[in-house]
Amino acid sequence: xxxxxxxxxxxxxxxxxxxxxxxxxxxxxxxxxxxxxxxxxxxxxxxxxxxxxxxxxxxxxxxxxxxxxxxxxxxxxxxxxxxxxxxxxxxxxxxxxxxxxxxxxxxxxxxxxxxxxxxxxxxxxxxxxxxxxxxxx
Numbered sequence: 001x002x003x004x005x006x007x008x009x010x011x012x013x014x015x016x017x018x019x020x021x022x023x024x025x026x027x028x029x030x031x032x033x034x035x036x037x038x039x040x041x042x043x044x045x046x047x048x049x050x051x052x053x054x055x056x057x058x059x060x061x062x063x064x065x066x067x068x069x070x071x072x073x074x075x076x077x078x079x080x081x082x083x084x085x086x087x088x089x090x091x092x093x094x095x096x097x098x099x100x101x102x103x104x105x106x107x108x109x110x111x112x113x114x115x116x117x118x119x120x121x122x123x124x125x126x127x128x129x130x131x132x133x134x135x136x137x
Contacts, residue, residue: 036114037115039108042108042115095131096126096131096132096133099122099129099131100119100123100126100131103118103121103126104118104119104122107122
């Protein structure tokens with residue numbers, strides 16, 4: 001019978017695996033051999049992810065409901081929409097979300113910044129300008 005004891009990364013705790021993987025990623029970037037998504041690749045990856053997520057009909061119904069609550073202030077259309085700066089369930093106000101989208105696109109497209117760095121920079125800028133965006137994790 002085969003030995004069922006975990007070995008290698010499977011035997012390590014999650015934080016240790018993450019630390020080692022981070023070291024490998026940093027080394028690859030230093031050597032210039034790490035892959036960085038360009039805008040086109042990021043768009044394609046997002047499209048594929050969106051297709052996969054949209055197959056889960058219950059999940060789509062839940063996020064659609066949240067979007068409706070955010071845009072209508074939890075009220076039906078006949079009684080008027082929510083306030084212009086109403087906060088959504090995700091913790092963003094509507095203006096803040098628009099600002100973030102534009103800033104992230106600007107950082108990625110114009111400055112060639114990696115997506116995760118562009119998101120962090122845009123969130124910091126939004127906070128400085130007074131938009132309601134979620135706190136750092």
